[in-house]
Amino acid sequence: MSKLFGLLRQRFLTAYSLLFFVFLYAPILLIVGYSFNSNPINMMVWKTFTLDWYRSIFGLSTQLGENALYVESTDQLLAAVRTSLVVALTTTLFSTVVGTLTALAVARYRFRLQSFYRFLLFMPMVMPDIVLGIALLIFFVSVGMPLGTGSIILGHCTFLISYVFIIVSARLAGMDTRLEEASADLGAGVWTTFRRITLPLIAPGIAGGAMLAFIISMDDLVITYFISGVDATTLPVFIYSMIRRGIKPEINAIATLLLLASFVIAAVGLYLRNKQHSATPATTEKDPNDE
Amino acid sequence: MHFTPFRVSLAPGIMGTLGLGFLVASSPALAAGELHLYNWGDYINPEVLERFSDEYDVDVSLDTYGSNEEMLAKLQAGATGYDLVFPSVHMQDIMYQLDLLEPTYINQSEHFANIDPDFLRAKTDSEGEYCLPYAWGTVGILYNKNRVDEMTSWEDFFNAARDGKQVAILDDMREALGVALIVNGDSVNATDREALERAGNYLIERKPLISAFTYDSVPMVQSGDLAAAHYFVGGMMYVNEDPENLGYVIPEEGATLYQENICMLKTAPNKENAKQFMEFFLRPEIAALNTRQQMNGTPNVEARELLPDALKNSPEINPPSEVMDRLQIFEDLGRSLQLYDRTWTKVRTAE
Numbered sequence: 001m002s003k004l005f006g007l008l009r010q011r012f013l014t015a016y017s018l019l020f021f022v023f024l025y026a027p028i029l030l031i032v033g034y035s036f037n038s039n040p041i042n043m044m045v046w047k048t049f050t051l052d053w054y055r056s057i058f059g060l061s062t063q064l065g066e067n068a069l070y071v072e073s074t075d076q077l078l079a080a081v082r083t084s085l086v087v088a089l090t091t092t093l094f095s096t097v098v099g100t101l102t103a104l105a106v107a108r109y110r111f112r113l114q115s116f117y118r119f120l121l122f123m124p125m126v127m128p129d130i131v132l133g134i135a136l137l138i139f140f141v142s143v144g145m146p147l148g149t150g151s152i153i154l155g156h157c158t159f160l161i162s163y164v165f166i167i168v169s170a171r172l173a174g175m176d177t178r179l180e181e182a183s184a185d186l187g188a189g190v191w192t193t194f195r196r197i198t199l200p201l202i203a204p205g206i207a208g209g210a211m212l213a214f215i216i217s218m219d220d221l222v223i224t225y226f227i228s229g230v231d232a233t234t235l236p237v238f239i240y241s242m243i244r245r246g247i248k249p250e251i252n253a254i255a256t257l258l259l260l261a262s263f264v265i266a267a268v269g270l271y272l273r274n275k276q277h278s279a280t281p282a283t284t285e286k287d288p289n290d291e
Numbered sequence: 292m293h294f295t296p297f298r299v300s301l302a303p304g305i306m307g308t309l310g311l312g313f314l315v316a317s318s319p320a321l322a323a324g325e326l327h328l329y330n331w332g333d334y335i336n337p338e339v340l341e342r343f344s345d346e347y348d349v350d351v352s353l354d355t356y357g358s359n360e361e362m363l364a365k366l367q368a369g370a371t372g373y374d375l376v377f378p379s380v381h382m383q384d385i386m387y388q389l390d391l392l393e394p395t396y397i398n399q400s401e402h403f404a405n406i407d408p409d410f411l412r413a414k415t416d417s418e419g420e421y422c423l424p425y426a427w428g429t430v431g432i433l434y435n436k437n438r439v440d441e442m443t444s445w446e447d448f449f450n451a452a453r454d455g456k457q458v459a460i461l462d463d464m465r466e467a468l469g470v471a472l473i474v475n476g477d478s479v480n481a482t483d484r485e486a487l488e489r490a491g492n493y494l495i496e497r498k499p500l501i502s503a504f505t506y507d508s509v510p511m512v513q514s515g516d517l518a519a520a521h522y523f524v525g526g527m528m529y530v531n532e533d534p535e536n537l538g539y540v541i542p543e544e545g546a547t548l549y550q551e552n553i554c555m556l557k558t559a560p561n562k563e564n565a566k567q568f569m570e571f572f573l574r575p576e577i578a579a580l581n582t583r584q585q586m587n588g589t590p591n592v593e594a595r596e597l598l599p600d601a602l603k604n605s606p607e608i609n610p611p612s613e614v615m616d617r618l619q620i621f622e623d624l625g626r627s628l629q630l631y632d633r634t635w636t637k638v639r640t641a642e
Contacts (some may be wrong), residue, residue, distance in 0.1 A: 029557075045510060075337065076353060136369060141369035226365060230327045230372035231352035241332030241355035248333075 099164025147229025171205025
């Protein structure tokens, strides 16, 4: 009897987790599917299979121009993707470097008001986006800074530094400080210790922080809306402004390509991590002997 | 908050230098040959911009917004750099009162006679000294011909619902109350309690007949799940593609219309180019080029002549004058908006 119950429970759990994954991934698969739909006006009504949306993204000739009902604005869409990528890459670079340095400073040095700084760094994460957006806009306007790609990058940095700071701090907190002391004991300078001991140990935290920063920057709408300016429309702002005319099918194609790109990045990241894992025991044993 | 000097000293230093360095490199110099438009998404034919750019050797940029309120919020907070914006008529009045607009005296331009004077709707700009009427459209009924016979009025719409057919109304306070006000013979900008109470009761009585309040009714009308829906003239795009099965009508009782105008901002950095663009857009062939792709109404009388027959003779897109007389436009309600809010809440929460 209890065996039957156990079996039932297992079945139920399997079904439950399957449903859970369907719930998570079905909408994403729908987008991929509809990116091949040839209906230019109503993307939820399936017509025939086409690669035209991909062709038009890459500037190849399509039959779309012949359809009078299709409102063409692919150039604008591409410009928005470009702006988004420039912003996300630059922001990721700045906020990762600055966030990591800040985390190191707060973790390794003692100074006055330390916990207050920590609190200040947490603030941008809990602040509602809309407040942050308006505050930044008013700030930029009052210091006379022109709104554009630059202001979006600065604005994103203000809160993404906090995200990187928190992730790297967590990694630092879990790190054994005696490793650094041992390195110093064995005669390594501060820089060598950082490069050979600290950096490799916190690298996963830095990489995680960078990825998170990139994704949040790519995805942010509310804050970006307020601080974007002339000729600096990002992809989320562009998509949002289309609501009155209806979302265009190219969006599906762009989304599919972005998905593909993130899968590739994630796959490469996982591969590198696995490789590092298998190599780790050897290096940790070798390193101290080296120094 | 983010630029407080309390931070670990290294961080803001690095960020400041790098950030500002990038900023200087990336922000374009405001040369004479530029024009920056701030418009609704997908609300202008890119070819119009290309033509202007080629003819006058001006770099045109286009940024987009999704609602009047959004655009106003940003400009009010002090965002600058944009030359021309495309507000709805009631928003133009608000922007005028907030002193955001620059007079252009576009009405003294050579081709201004092309503009039908009926479209100078802004109360604060009845002569056209500020803005140029851009485009307009109606809000009527989109229906599936397989599910209902030809429809001509709101009465038909609700009669179909009484026959058990599914119908939907826009999930928009002013549009939905607008239907009731129009049928009752009141103004869509009425501010007296009795008119609003009548409108509220009209909708509450019919609420059991309404399947949904929604914007996303087109796919359901196409598939026949809805027999008819309250929808924008933009629905004509679908009708033209499938005229056998779909229809769009401006109801006999009347309908609302929306209109956007091209306005120059007081803070426009490129005023000459902006004026040039407005004059460029007065040309019939340019206005027609835009209308052909956008499929909405144009206030440019000469441009209408240049349109393909399907558009020119469409009574839905370019209605005859007796139909025009039955159309009403929303105005800014000021404090009376609360009265609408309350009525709308009553309708939405009624059993």
